[in-house]
Structure formats: C-alpha cells, structure tokens
Amino acid sequence: DIEAVDFEGNKLCVVYKNTSEKFNHTLYIYSKTGDVILKKEFLGDFSNLDMQKGYIYLTKDDKAIIMNTAGVIKYSGSLDSNIHKIVKRGLLSGFTILGDNDFRGIVLK
Numbered sequence: 298d299i300e301a302v303d304f305e306g307n308k309l310c311v312v313y314k315n316t317s318e319k320f321n322h323t324l325y326i327y328s329k330t331g332d333v334i335l336k337k338e339f340l341g342d343f344s345n346l347d348m349q350k351g352y353i354y355l356t357k358d359d360k361a362i363i364m365n366t367a368g369v370i371k372y373s374g375s376l377d378s379n380i381h382k383i384v385k386r387g388l389l390s391g392f393t394i395l396g397d398n399d400f401r402g403i404v405l406k
Contacts, residue, residue: 301346
C-alpha cells in the first residue's frame with residue numbers, strides 16, 4: 298500500500314507500508330525513467346512527506362524524521378512543537394522548523 302508520494306525535480310519519492318517486524322515503512326526514490334535510486338526501510342509514524350533540497354521530511358504532530366536522499370537518517374524524534382514544515386537553510390546542517398506559534402532554527406550534528 299502506498300502511504301505517501303512527493304517529488305522534487307526529476308525524482309519521485311514513494312513511501313509504502315511495510316509489514317516486517319523491524320520496520321513499518323519502506324521509502325523509494327525513483328528517477329524520471331523509473332529506476333530505483335534509493336530503497337530505505339525505516340521505523341516511525343508520519344502523516345506528511347516533504348522532499349526538498351536533497352532532504353526528506355516525514356512529520357506527524359511534534360515528531361519528525363529528517364533523512365537525506367542518500368538514506369541517512371539525520372534526526373528522528375520530537376521537536377517539542379506541532380510541525381507544519383521543515384526547511385533546509387544554509388550549507389551546513391541547519392533547518393528552520395515552522396510550528397503552530399513559532400519558528401526556530403536547529404542545527405544537526
């Protein structure tokens with residue numbers, strides 16, 4: 298079952314429901330010709346998928362999974378605010394979190 302779809306440029310990101318014991322989702326990134334660029338299994342809950350500037354953001358309420366398009370999970374956990382959007386900023390690992398009543402910057406290690 299397809300859970301979410303997003304695209305950026307020539308790449309399509311699709312998250313499927315996974316029924317394995319270790320992971321509950323499988324994320325694929327496809328090229329415009331349909332070739333698989335990335336397959337990544339992961340564990341977590343999300344209701345929104347957003348792919349932009351080389352990062353994939355999976356969010357639900359105050360929880361976020363931030364993953365780069367190479368499949369490396371940069372962050373997984375709570376951001377202590379109901380998340381509306383996450384935006385990459387700058388050249389390093391800086392992000393802006395847009396919440397219900399505020400926006401703030403975070404830097405990931």
